[in-house]
Amino acid sequence: MQVGIDAVSFAVPEGYIDLGELAEARGIPPEKYFSGLGVRQMAVAAFHEDPVAMAANAARRLFRQSGASVDEVGLCIVGTETAVDHAKPVAVYLHSLLGLPSTCRVFETKHACFGGTAGILHAIDWIRSGSHRGRSALVVCTDIARYPLQTAGEPTQGAGAVAMLIRERPRLLAIDAARSGSYARDVYDFWRPLARKDALTDGHFSVQCYLEALSGSYQAFRSQPGASDAFDRYCYHVPYGKMARKAHRHLRGLQGLDEAAADAQFEQEVAPSLIFPSLVGNVYTGSLYLAVASLLHHQAARLEGRPIALFSYGSGCVAEFFPATVQPGAGAFAAALQLDQPLTQRTKLSIPAYESIRNADDTNDTRQAPPGMEPWSGQGTDTPSLHDQVVYLGIDTAERRVYKNRTTA
Numbered sequence: 248m249q250v251g252i253d254a255v256s257f258a259v260p261e262g263y264i265d266l267g268e269l270a271e272a273r274g275i276p277p278e279k280y281f282s283g284l285g286v287r288q289m290a291v292a293a294f295h296e297d298p299v300a301m302a303a304n305a306a307r308r309l310f311r312q313s314g315a316s317v318d319e320v321g322l323c324i325v326g327t328e329t330a331v332d333h334a335k336p337v338a339v340y341l342h343s344l345l346g347l348p349s350t351c352r353v354f355e356t357k358h359a360c361f362g363g364t365a366g367i368l369h370a371i372d373w374i375r376s377g378s379h380r381g382r383s384a385l386v387v388c389t390d391i392a393r394y395p396l397q398t399a400g401e402p403t404q405g406a407g408a409v410a411m412l413i414r415e416r417p418r419l420l421a422i423d424a425a426r427s428g429s430y431a432r433d434v435y436d437f438w439r440p441l442a443r444k445d446a447l448t449d450g451h452f453s454v455q456c457y458l459e460a461l462s463g464s465y466q467a468f469r470s471q472p473g474a475s476d477a478f479d480r481y482c483y484h485v486p487y488g489k490m491a492r493k494a495h496r497h498l499r500g501l502q503g504l505d506e507a508a509a510d511a512q513f514e515q516e517v518a519p520s521l522i523f524p525s526l527v528g529n530v531y532t533g534s535l536y537l538a539v540a541s542l543l544h545h546q547a548a549r550l551e552g553r554p555i556a557l558f559s560y561g562s563g564c565v566a567e568f569f570p571a572t573v574q575p576g577a578g579a580f581a582a583a584l585q586l587d588q589p590l591t592q593r594t595k596l597s598i599p600a601y602e603s604i605r606n607a608d609d610t611n612d613t614r615q616a617p618p619g620m621e622p623w624s625g626q627g628t629d630t631p632s633l634h635d636q637v638v639y640l641g642i643d644t645a646e647r648r649v650y651k652n653r654t655t656a
């Protein structure tokens with residue numbers, strides 16, 4: 248039985264900055280960002296675009312574009328490292344904002360950027376075990392990547408949510424989860440202590456940890472009987488584009504290619520997956536899947552029936568390397584999903600506008616919603632039409648988060 252990603256969609260903030268302008272403002276040669284880090288634009292989440300709102304908007308777009316029904320969902324997992332509550336999971340907000348069935352299992356997963364992959368692998372096991380009883384799983388990755396302003400991490404931020412429907416006979420990508428190679432090691436390469444909104448990172452060490460985890464998970468994959476190395480494309484976790492280039496050199500090195508030969512393959516084997524990430528930045532749990540969406544948007548038709556490799560990394564750290572196969576018909580279906588559409592409706596922010604959003608957002612979780620607003624249940628007259636966006640308004644007097652439906656076009 249084939250199981251995997253049936254449909255995918257994503258939501259990004261309306262605002263983004265041009266990283267050439269950020270480099271200029273920081274007195275850094277733009278080439279360092281463009282070719283040194285392989286980044287161009289960075290999404291900036293405004294107050295109303297919290298992880299719940301982005302997740303809801305990505306998932307609503309998923310159902311709208313794919314034709315799937317929320318009634319078929321029996322499992323909803325949200326992977327995030329930008330939780331909005333210590334107890335109440337983003338997944339249960341989604342449950343009401345989307346109108347998922349009351350018989351649905353919902354929960355949130357965390358292990359840095361690996362949380363979404365944990366959700367997908369669990370969803371696949373849930374289907375293969377028979378627990379799904381014919382139903383599908385919704386897995387949503389949602390995050391806001393934040394480092395302190397004017398640090399080396401600043402150009403590697405981003406924000407966004409990626410929603411995926413996991414089911415039998417998937418229309419896009421079958422995932423061979425049984426062959427996944429896993430790796431884990433306790434390291435302090437990137438962390439976010441409870442009282443902080445910005446992540447802390449030992450940046451250069453994190454690059455080493457990522458590469459070691461790639462070796463470890465790849466070798467675990469290869470050690471299984473019948474594991475084949477013949478991949479047409481490679482999708483990596485993408486904290487910034489250059490990391491994927493380093494990863495590809497490293498992996499192809501393990502396969503016996505020298506650096507020049509690996510670089511020569513890069514344009515064909517990896518670059519199509521980096522187009523969306525270079526316009527959005529690091530979306531943490533969703534980064535690998537934004538890369539997958541980019542690959543499918545640009546090349547699904549020519550890759551039908553072909554094997555690709557996926558590498559997921561979560562700082563701290565854990566990693567998995569697993570094979571997948573692009574499904575027959577994926578080209579036409581990916582075109583119908585109009586995956587690039589969220590990137591065509593954005594507004595460029597000035598650097599001062601970005602800084603003022605960032606300087607204000609320590610108070611995002613404690614700001615009061617306008618008086619008279621009740622937490623939105625997703626029911627009744629405020630139920631969104633298909634063209635509306637979910638927005639976060641603040642908290643009420645009992646510190647419950649308040650969401651509203653805002654009509655866009």
Ligand code: HMG
Pocket residue numbers: 276278279280282283284328358359360361399400401402403436437448449450451453454457484485486487489490529531560561562
């Ligand atoms: P940095 O201090 O900017 O590093 O930090 P650098 O000075 O070494 O420069 C970076 C590259 O730019 C170098 O190339 C320079 O040579 C080049 P490389 O040696 O890497 O090939 N460069 C130039 N190129 C062209 N023209 C120039 C020029 N100047 C220099 N004029 C770092 C970079 C990534 C460490 C920093 O941005 C950072 O700390 N980012 C956050 C951490 C991160 O993204 N780590 C990635 C691996 S860990 C991970 O992926 C997990 C994560 O997603 C979190 C999670 O799991 O939840 C982060």
